[in-house]
Amino acid sequence: MGNYDALLVVSFGGPEKPDDVMPFLENVIRGRGIPRERLLEVEAHYQRFGGASPINQQCRDLIAAVEPTIDLPVYWGNRNWHPYLEDTLRRMASDGVRRAAAFVTSAYSSYSACRQYLDDIALARAAVEGAPEVVKLRHYFDHPGFVAAMADHTREALDRLPAGLRDSARLVFTAHSIPTSMAATAGPGGGAYEAQLRRAAALVTAEVRGDGEGEGAWDLVWQSRSGAPHIPWLEPDVCDHLLEVDAPAVVLVPIGFVSDHMEVVYDLDVEAAETAKKIGLPLVRATTAGTHPRFVSMVGELLAEPEPTGCAATCCPAPPRRRG
Ligand SMILES: CC1=C(CCC(=O)O)c2cc3nc(cc4[nH]c(cc5[nH]c(cc1n2)c(C)c5CCC(=O)O)c(CCC(=O)O)c4C)C(CCC(=O)O)=C3C
Ligand SMILES: [Fe+2]
Numbered sequence: 001m002g003n004y005d006a007l008l009v010v011s012f013g014g015p016e017k018p019d020d021v022m023p024f025l026e027n028v029i030r031g032r033g034i035p036r037e038r039l040l041e042v043e044a045h046y047q048r049f050g051g052a053s054p055i056n057q058q059c060r061d062l063i064a065a066v067e068p069t070i071d072l073p074v075y076w077g078n079r080n081w082h083p084y085l086e087d088t089l090r091r092m093a094s095d096g097v098r099r100a101a102a103f104v105t106s107a108y109s110s111y112s113a114c115r116q117y118l119d120d121i122a123l124a125r126a127a128v129e130g131a132p133e134v135v136k137l138r139h140y141f142d143h144p145g146f147v148a149a150m151a152d153h154t155r156e157a158l159d160r161l162p163a164g165l166r167d168s169a170r171l172v173f174t175a176h177s178i179p180t181s182m183a184a185t186a187g188p189g190g191g192a193y194e195a196q197l198r199r200a201a202a203l204v205t206a207e208v209r210g211d212g213e214g215e216g217a218w219d220l221v222w223q224s225r226s227g228a229p230h231i232p233w234l235e236p237d238v239c240d241h242l243l244e245v246d247a248p249a250v251v252l253v254p255i256g257f258v259s260d261h262m263e264v265v266y267d268l269d270v271e272a273a274e275t276a277k278k279i280g281l282p283l284v285r286a287t288t289a290g291t292h293p294r295f296v297s298m299v300g301e302l303l304a305e306p307e308p309t310g311c312a313a314t315c316c317p318a319p320p321r322r323r324g
Helices: 018-029 036-048 055-069 085-094 111-126 144-159 180-184 192-209 238-244 267-278 293-304
Strands: 006-011 074-078 099-104 133-136 170-176 218-223 250-253 283-285
Touching: 006 055, 006 085, 006 111, 018 036, 055 074, 055 293, 074 085, 085 111, 099 111, 099 293, 111 133, 144 192, 144 250, 144 283, 144 293, 170 192, 170 238, 180 192, 192 218, 218 238, 218 267, 238 267, 250 267, 267 283
Parallel strands: 006 074, 006 099, 099 133, 170 218, 170 250, 250 283
Antiparallel strands: none
């Protein structure tokens, strides 16, 4: 069992009002070679929702649900927006926290989903005198709590389809696309991001359909591609896939995320939904793990596991930085 005196929830962060949007986006893309047009497009997605991402409130909700189930104080720090990790670590230090477990709101390997959070924690610790030690909890894509929450939500989504389509509807799992070069170096042996997503999709399908190990039962596709057009990212995109899929109905399951944040409510509920409507394809979207009781209890179970040994220093290396 881990020897911790606090839980630190680490997340992506998001804007909470219109004026926050551009400074938030500048934080996200600093040095990452994202074209200006893409940035303005994404700004419009946020402004369409009043300049607020749902992600911060979703973190507050998760913390409120987890706090009563564990006997540690819970702190929260983000990569890209308030409350910033550095400010939170400063508060933890002044509260006398010595050793915290970090629960990151991302279940997978890869630079963007894992290493970048480790780097952010290290940078924030370096800036804070007396900062607590921070032990990142393990990847939980295959944890029974995460799988049960996603399976429940997939069943709920299926129930929103007309009864006659439920058995034949295709389960289409989605995750954030990443550059193929990043995918190739994810995890100790490479390829871990996609392999873990495939494993999670198979486990969820097995719970929902009784047989998920056969990959024929589901698809894994990608969403939210960013970056310059000449750099290859994981494909196919979810919208292209919907145009081709050979099924009478589709359930989108955003297995790559743990809350219904902007990439989910815009890229799936607006863009993918429009695509499906255009071609008359019945489409429903499963909610993410959010505050599902099994996802909430999973956090306590992770804290009770033997302390993770941590990632090898060489896995999930950072992509070369560009001037942003
Ligand atoms: C793997 C992965 C996850 C899952 C793991 C995890 O959850 O952490 C994730 C989550 C998220 N991504 C998010 C938002 C954005 N991601 C961007 C850009 C990028 N994402 C990337 C990857 C991922 N991203 C990559 C390789 C880039 C290119 C730039 C770079 O190399 O870093 C951009 C820039 C604009 C654009 O889209 O081009 C934005 C605004 C939000 C917040 C949503 C909200 O506000 O509600 C969340 C949770
Ligand atoms: Fe992203």
